[in-house]
Amino acid sequence: MKRGAWDRLLDATVVLSFGRAGYERHARAFHPGELEVSLAGKTAWVTGANSGIGYVTARALGALGARVVLLCRDEARGASALARIRGEVPAGAFELDRLDISSLADVRAVVARRSEAVHLLVHNAGVLPLQRTTTSEGHELTWATNVLGPFALTSLLLPNLRQAKARVLTVTSGGMYPVRLGLPALQGQVERFDGVAAYAQTKRSEVILNALWAAREPGIRFHAMHPGWADTPGVQHSLPRFHGLTRQILRTPEQGADTLVWLAAAERPGHSSGQLWFDRAEAPTHAFPWTRESERERAALWGLCERLTQTAPAGLPA
Ligand SMILES: NC(=O)c1ccc[n+]([C@@H]2O[C@H](COP(=O)([O-])OP(=O)(O)OC[C@H]3O[C@@H](n4cnc5c(N)ncnc54)[C@H](OP(=O)(O)O)[C@@H]3O)[C@@H](O)[C@H]2O)c1
Structure with a gap:
């Protein structure tokens, strides 16, 4: 849909696009009935499913009939989300498993202990820490959570995802638009750490990796989406000033998650792969010519992820 x-013109204002008014305007063009589908027989893994966009996505997929595994880093928060979601969708099939996506050891462990077919893999978990933090494996936290962990999870699940003809969905952010990929900045290798800049680098990388995965794995559908601005605990805690200024115009978490659910369930996204979406429409990956990375830079990003995760995916063309 164009x-x-x-x-x-309204979208160019950003505020009238990313906020609630933008969702309501874009929603007028949604095709009715596209989400009147059944996901019975499908298993969905949703990372960061205990809060915000991840929670409402897990709930919506469960309500459509999918068996949903909530992958959460904190057992107590996960258990509380599981109890809540079961109360809200009594007919749904929900499970909880522990996964700290910033830990490559955790990613390996979850793949090793679960042998089920995964039809929908939703890379939703994300962080925007304002201070530099390094994981026990030596990676800056934003980069480890938003990029390295998801890359490792997709890589290790590949045989499974291929067999299931899966959809792999990534929640990126419109905050990546002003940013050009820079590998040192992406890894937090900067003199003065800036959390918002680090976050934007990871979100830019997610969009690039989404397209690279799609080119390498024609049997799997890869899609990235950005939710606009949704009122979630993540925004409240990471960006309190932004939240205070914009709370009246923010989307609900459900509005932010709408395109994610659509990408998981509707027929139309089953026919393409590698794109970025916003409000059920294809969105440009770049808003400015100077943010465009070269093929060489894209390859360097891929190589870095492969090397650091030690997950050279089997059978990938060079
Ligand atoms: N809300 C927006 O306006 C907006 C805009 C652009 C992009 N996004 C993206 O949307 C996604 C969801 O964010 P949200 O707004 O819904 O924020 P949120 O409410 O903070 O949810 C983030 C989820 O990720 C989980 N998480 C963080 N680090 C994790 C880790 N290492 N392992 C496993 N789970 C982890 C959190 O778990 P805990 O509860 O344990 O912390 C939480 O469940 C993120 O990727 C974010 O970048 C959101």
């Missing part, structure tokens, strides 16, 4: 000139 948006008209008036929509494009």
